[in-house]
Amino acid sequence: MKPPTSRRRSGPTDQQREIIRLYADGMSYKDIIKRLKLGVTVSRAAYIVKQYAPELVGRSRVSEHDADRIAAMARAGTGATHIARTVGRSEGVVTSIIRNRVPEYGSIREQIRSERARRAIVLRESGQSSAQIARALGCAPTTVNKIIAAHALHLRRMLRARKWRVIPVEVTEQIGVMRTKGLTYPEIEETLGIARGTVGLVVRRDYPHLAGVRRPPRRNSPRLGDVALIAQVVAARETGITLAAVATEVGCSSSTVYRILTAHASHLRSRRPTVSHEVIKQIGELHGQGHSYRDIAEISQVNVGTVASIIRRHLPS
Numbered sequence: 387m388k389p390p391t392s393r394r395r396s397g398p399t400d401q402q403r404e405i406i407r408l409y410a411d412g413m414s415y416k417d418i419i420k421r422l423k424l425g426v427t428v429s430r431a432a433y434i435v436k437q438y439a440p441e442l443v444g445r446s447r448v449s450e451h452d453a454d455r456i457a458a459m460a461r462a463g464t465g466a467t468h469i470a471r472t473v474g475r476s477e478g479v480v481t482s483i484i485r486n487r488v489p490e491y492g493s494i495r496e497q498i499r500s501e502r503a504r505r506a507i508v509l510r511e512s513g514q515s516s517a518q519i520a521r522a523l524g525c526a527p528t529t530v531n532k533i534i535a536a537h538a539l540h541l542r543r544m545l546r547a548r549k550w551r552v553i554p555v556e557v558t559e560q561i562g563v564m565r566t567k568g569l570t571y572p573e574i575e576e577t578l579g580i581a582r583g584t585v586g587l588v589v590r591r592d593y594p595h596l597a598g599v600r601r602p603p604r605r606n607s608p609r610l611g612d613v614a615l616i617a618q619v620v621a622a623r624e625t626g627i628t629l630a631a632v633a634t635e636v637g638c639s640s641s642t643v644y645r646i647l648t649a650h651a652s653h654l655r656s657r658r659p660t661v662s663h664e665v666i667k668q669i670g671e672l673h674g675q676g677h678s679y680r681d682i683a684e685i686s687q688v689n690v691g692t693v694a695s696i697i698r699r700h701l702p703s
Contacts, residue, residue, distance in 0.1 A: 398438040405431055406439045412448070414476050448479060456480055457487040463498040506533045553588060561588045565596045610645060619646045623654045626661045626688065661688065661696060669696050 398406065401422070408418045415428040424431070436443050448456075452473055459469045466484060470477040484491050502523055509519045516527040516534075523530070557578065564574050571589075575582045590597050615636060622632040623643075633640045647655040665686055672682045679697075683690045 398434070402434050402438060405434055406442070409435050410439070410442055414479075448475060448483060453483050453487065456483045460484045460488040460491050461494065463494050465495075503533045503537050506530055507538045510534055510538065553584070558588050558592055561585055562593045562596070565589055565593060610642070610649065616646055616650055619643050620651045620654065623647060623651065624662065626665060661692065666696055666700055669693055670700070673697055 401424070404422060405418055405424075408421070409415070409431075413421070415431045418424075418431060419426060419428065452475065456469055456473055456475075459472070460466075464472075466477055466480050469484075470480045473480065488494075502525070505523060506519050509522060510530075514522075516530045519530045520527040557580065560578060561574055561580075564577065569577075571582045571585045574580070574585045578585075586597075615638065618636045619632055619638075622635050623629075627635070629640045629643050629647075633643045636643070644655065665688065668686055669682055669688075672685060677685075679690050679693045682693045686693070
């Protein structure tokens with residue numbers, strides 16, 4: 387009996403050649419697998435390159451220009467993730483170049499973190515919020531919260547105490563007076579420079595009887611008595627368009643349209659737009675011809691939900 391002979395390929399297949407070519411062009415194994423839609427692992431792709439093109443293994447596939455650019459950004463203290471996104475390389479390649487060309491990168495980043503933490507603490511002690519500090523430092527508010535929690539947790543607690551409990555008496559009295567006059571929370575916020583949530587907290591805690599106070603009713607606008615405008619609003623609303631569309635068509639605000647309809651055509655005031663009998667009839671005819679809801683909506687100039695509602699209510703099967 388003959389001993390089994392090993393079957394060895396004379397060379398790489400077309401697919402393996404394509405993997406080698408893309409790898410030589412600078413593409414990572416993961417991107418190669420995704421581009422070619424291969425059902426292999428990264429280690430298998432690396433094995434193919436190592437077997438048929440060992441000269442590519444270990445060779446730097448980043449141009450000298452990109453390597454110098456990465457090193458310069460690293461010396462400036464830029465994070466590896468941001469460098470990778472800017473240069474268009476993987477974070478692993480960027481980290482490898484930084485490790486070889488900028489060995490002091492760790493101490494540079496540590497100095498930047500320390501300086502950022504120092505500035506964040508100074509700004510927090512001055513009373514600024516996390517969002518304001520984040521805008522000043524060019525980072526996210528969550529990063530600011532992590533810095534404060536790691537280096538000055540007492541400032542976070544102190545800020546909460548100052549924000550929620552230690553509010554000056556004169557400020558509390560001003561909020562009460564302004565709220566009694568009917569000013570809204572945004573107006574009080576703009577006048578006193580206090581957050582809207584703090585205003586609401588003071589009102590609920592010290593002036594609960596003012597928590598539900600609304601703005602005094604405004605005087606009726608002269609336009610509400612304009613007979614021509616009233617006729618235009620009613621006619622436009624009867625076509626089935628929304629309040630916003632009516633306001634755009636007649637040239638006024640949506641609140642004016644709502645007040646006109648309340649006073650002169652309350653049956654048209656509902657948020658649900660009315661649909662004329664002609665449109666209902668047209669929808670019924672299109673539905674009988676076998677058109678889809680979407681086609682009917684495009685032809686009748688209404689939304690799909692309105693078509694379904696009309697067919698369900700007016701055209702029972």
